[in-house]
Amino acid sequence: MPGNDAIAHHGIVYALGPGDAAAVREHDAKTPGLGWQCFGGTGVEGADVEYDDEDDEGGDEGGDEGGDEGGDEGAAWVDTWAPGATETLLDHDAGFKLEPGSLIVFQMHYNLLSTNGTSGESDQSAVRLRLTDGTPQTRELQTWSLNAPTELPCAPGEWGPLCDREASIADVTTRFGSEVGGFADELVEECSGGVVPKPGPTQACDIDVEEPATVFAGFGHMHMRGRAIKVELNPGTSQAEVLLDVPQFDFDNQRMAKLASPVEVEPGDTLRVTCTHDAGLRSQVPQLSALPPRYVVWGDGTGDEMCLGIMTVSPRES
Template structure:
């Protein structure tokens, strides 16, 4: 037995020596975990892939990194990881997560070489992201909420007691999930006094804190009224500081509604009380108010050929959304009609487009952009002055994923003038069943504008200041 142990020890030492000499011989050409790979993972992956984080395995653990090396190579090559939905001709954005070609090559070569660890050394922690510092004004829902374990995804809105005594600028925010493993995204909406009574009547109506809400907070039939979204948060970020000299003006008496998306595939349900931190400045601080406007297109999405029945009729869809006004009004805004969409050939139904051109109504300095569709959305694009020499893409999401929504800030502000045109184009796949938000199958049906999971939206949002 003793001899066996000794032999194994010798074999192990020999193996270690050989391994060491192989990587030493190859010099820099074979990446190692403790050489170049670990620091890459810490900078680009560990924000989500750490113990207790939203991602399914920790990449600051060398054993996991080695085990997952081939999967990582595939995920970074295909662009699935790190998650970063914008692409195409989108102008440079702040916080772009995409990896350089060289970084991708390093991860691929490491996997191909059998994921060697290299010589053990201490890896410095990633330099802390901007936005990590705590902000002074702290808020949270009154009670913890335990997401519904019967669902795979639970979308819940909470009314935050954020009444400001006087007009106040929010200049930045942080989100601190109570259960980082479960919280997949957070959207902050600001509602005015008019919507407060409705929010209060929904709050706790099912005996639990908050109320279910899928798209927006569900408090108004008019998407122009959702109030500007104050902010978006996705895993791997801490929050946002608004561009210097600007702030989001919260009128006295307005409130924040916090929508939290819980991803229950990521772990067992547990009580969550996600916190919110704000940096504020008095309304008299002389900041430029961050303004915004929605850009919408009509939604007329038909059932695939062969699918029939009541659910495939426009009347049924209209009757089942509370937003008939938007469904019809969006056509007026865009100079289109349901008949125009219904006359189109939709092929197998997998690529149905809706679009709208809208005039810019004043001179603007565009700072940020976001887009929103539901589960059937596959592509979305926002453009300024398309088809002219001044054409400029504002945002393009070539593979829409409802689970990775974000707000994007341009690296360089973009000027838009009164009379310019903004175009939004959304594409949907309504060709067959898809998993619904709670994991249940959703069959195709006729879809018009609405907030429900089986309704759709084609919504862009521009954030800007006056010049």
């Protein structure tokens, strides 16, 4: 439930089990003001976000800070809001499990480009959840984050210091810290064996499925240079299937898409996430036009980019 649409970039709901509650409360108590800064995840050491795919999500939802000693349960990624998103109800008896004594941590990320560098904006975004007691038949949900690199060079005819890849990564690191800044190279290692892919508008990553699961829905997230995002199952084979297809991505109209019918995935299957970005949008989008040309890599800022397929799944026995 966004409070100030002008500055709301995204909100993520994390659930932490009772074993992590003390660490979260301690971290909150010792941090001045309301809440605490978290460039990624919960921002509480020892209460890190558990990701249930091959990748370790970084940047927007991934890094971690803090010095507390927490439990060993980890945080579950429960829900995501981005501009345009509304409530999505699945047509199945399924949900995210919350144990008694669990805590909800709400990460709110703001679009500071919209303020033109001025202060004074306020926000009262909130979270509303539907709760049910569940039954032995209720399917427990998980979030799989499927990430691909962003390796977008400056547009033809543009040049500047940040058009160099290493300089751009150093700039992201200065703004958001080493975990976020290092994620561009982590993705290169995971997706192409450490070889930086040919810079260009379209990049992809193949992720191996490691456990049997049912896929119910998908949510594609990019920033303001995003043009298209797709998630495919077993591409290039006779079993190929498209799970998520957003051919005309709109930053202001992001939402979860339910699959027409749930899809079963098995160990040995491959999930491919593909994103297309447009460097030319820097000079066309008002909020980006004041920024200098840059080689765009993964980063937290609205002026940076991401390629993120957020899949809602339920693990099952093989």
